[in-house]
Amino acid sequence: MxxxxxxxxxxxxxxxxxxxxxxxxxxxxxxxxxxxxxxxxxxxxxxxxxxxxxxxxxxxxxxxxxxxxxxxxxxxxxxxxxxxxxxxxxxxxxxxxxxxxxxxxxxxxxxxxxxxxxxxxxxxxxxxxxxxxxxxxxxxxxxxxxxxxxxxxxxxxxxxxxxxxxxxxxxxxxxxxxxxxxxxxKTLPPYQTAATGMDAFYHAIESYINTNHQPTSDLLALEAMSLINHYLPIAYRDGNNIEARTALAWASTAAGICETLSGCIANHSLEHPISAHYDATHGAGLCATGPAFFDYIRPHTKERLARVAQIMGAPESEIDIDRLSKMSIEIIHRLQKSVDIDISLEELGVEKSMLGRLAEDAMRTMGALVEVTPGNLKTKDLERILEMSY
Ligand SMILES: [Fe+2]
CATH class of the missing domain: 3.40.50.1970 (Rossmann fold)
Known part of the structure; x- marks a missing residue:
């Protein structure tokens, strides 16, 4: 302890x-x-x-x-x-x-x-x-x-x-x-199912990685990520599947409690200026930057990302923390691909010339979330993550 x-x-x-x-x-x-x-x-x-x-x-x-x-x-x-x-x-x-x-x-x-x-x-x-x-x-x-x-x-x-x-x-x-x-x-269409389900996923993982993580939100974050990984592809293919909708509704509520108790980190800071400037769907914006974001901060939170990989289906035989943490990024991509939302910023319609401005806006309007992100990120780091997501 x-x-x-x-x-x-x-x-x-x-x-x-x-x-x-x-x-x-x-x-x-x-x-x-x-x-x-x-x-x-x-x-x-x-x-x-x-x-x-x-x-x-x-x-x-x-x-x-x-x-x-x-x-x-x-x-x-x-x-x-x-x-x-x-x-x-x-x-x-x-x-x-x-x-x-x-x-x-x-x-x-x-x-x-x-x-x-x-x-x-x-x-x-x-x-x-x-x-x-x-x-x-x-x-x-x-x-x-x-x-x-x-x-x-x-x-x-x-x-x-x-x-x-x-x-x-x-x-x-x-x-x-x-x-x-x-x-x-049940009536939520497939695209909104994917986008909102991934929003909940990012609430959970960001709260889990937050430097202010705490015991209750850790438990709920792992539960939410595991449920979303299993049930989101099912609800995406069959919206009427009430078992999947129930699991996702609980995952969303659990991830909301995580937001309350620990909170999101800089992936959410990056997304807000994207949807403010381009009216993008919030969950899609998070998916565009999420994998590069976690890859960028991975050296500062390897053990926690390794745990994410474990609860999202990494082979039990794999016990190396470094390899598991890398695997977590691949697993996030795989989940996003399974619901057709593994997109780039370019595909979202973001102009390359705007990346510097978006990074500055993220720091200015949502800097508090950057402060609780492992790795002591500066505006230039946020811009680099946006470039990696393009
Ligand atoms: Fe969100």
């Missing part, structure tokens, strides 16, 4: 997990408020009937509803401000995030701005770093198995005026209740 072990554990969200659990939304909503703002995207929860189903359950439980359906991928701070104004004008006392990471993240921030005032961007590091004193209660109902937003306090928001995409997180931005129902994830 490491005698310097010290850590903090704070996760104040009621997590409700399981097939059919979305039917319990009314039970929780009526204890939290009288009128709910449902924050969702433009189409998918309408197409699948989930939005209507949730509204019906809430109304049956005496909770009034209004819908704010203007959330797009890589949600904008201006949209959050609009949602908060709408919530206040409608007299809402509860916010429900229904959909992928973008609606749930937006719900968290709408809850802050509606209750605590100001503008969304004020609460980001770049916009002044305001800390909320309070927020409206939030129920998160994720329909993807990736962001982990159901079990972390984080919300990511983009400012189109500055091309900055920044994550924020406070004690007040944990969901009050998160309902994780694998059944509602």
């Amino acid at each position: 490491d005698r310097t072990l010290n850590f903090e554990y704070f996760l104040p969200t009621r997590l409700v997990f399981g097939v059919g659990s979305v039917n319990r939304v009314g039970e929780f909503a009526k204890s939290l408020g009288k009128k709910a703002l449902i924050v969702t995207g433009k189409s998918s929860t309408k197409k699948t009937g989930l939005l209507d189903r949730v509204i019906a359950i809430l109304e049956k439980n005496g909770v009034e509803t209004v819908v704010f359906d203007e959330i797009v991928p890589n949600p904008l701070s201006s949209t959050v401000d609009k949602g908060a104004e709408f919530a206040n004008n409608e007299g809402c006392d509860l916010i429900i995030g229904l959909g992928g990471g973008s609606p749930v993240d937006s719900a968290k921030l709408i809850a802050v701005v509606a209750k605590d005032g100001g503008h969304c961007w004020d609460y980001t590091g770049s916009g002044g770093g305001r800390v909320p004193k309070s927020a409206l209660p939030v129920i998160a109902i994720p329909t993807t198995h990736g962001t982990g937003t159901e079990s972390d306090p984080f919300a990511v928001v983009t400012n189109t005026e500055t091309n900055e995409k920044i994550g924020v997180g406070f004690d007040q931005t944990f969901p009050t209740v998160s309902i994780v129902d694998p059944e509602v994830m």
Whole structure:
């Protein structure tokens, strides 16, 4: 046991997990408020009937509803401000995030701005770093198995005026209740299955490699990586496989807890400017830089990468730490290939002339994650990783 072990554990969200659990939304909503703002995207929860189903359950439980359906991928701070104004004008006392990471993240921030005032961007590091004193209660109902937003306090928001995409997180931005129902994830198309599943994978591995790793997140990170390695290719080929969806939903939630307890490292710093400038899918951006990133920092974290290889199917006969750590990079490539997302930055549409700017943006907007990355990385190291990923 490491005698310097010290850590903090704070996760104040009621997590409700399981097939059919979305039917319990009314039970929780009526204890939290009288009128709910449902924050969702433009189409998918309408197409699948989930939005209507949730509204019906809430109304049956005496909770009034209004819908704010203007959330797009890589949600904008201006949209959050609009949602908060709408919530206040409608007299809402509860916010429900229904959909992928973008609606749930937006719900968290709408809850802050509606209750605590100001503008969304004020609460980001770049916009002044305001800390909320309070927020409206939030129920998160994720329909993807990736962001982990159901079990972390984080919300990511983009400012189109500055091309900055920044994550924020406070004690007040944990969901009050998160309902994780694998059944509602069956309709997730193959590409989103791959991209969100790999997002969860990177939350797990980055938390495991984080210099602030701790015992609970280590256990959950290894569990999440092992499950994703086995079940993501299955769900990619057969979206209706409920066993695979359940495993991936749990892996995403577990990886979200890892984000809360230990946190992501610089691979996430690298991705945010990519999707801010190119509107790329977050999980795809992570896959473009992930293997080169871990290869680059491998000399500083060989034992942990060796463990990753072991739980992801390296031969039991292999016990050499150096070889196992190298194998972990090959195994990540293999997983990404199995779900057709082993891509380069060039394939994502990134211009080579932008790599220096992206590295600078990563350091400026997400430097805190670089600090907890093994290897003491500088901006020139980030640029080198981007070049290796091109
Ligand atoms: Fe992520």
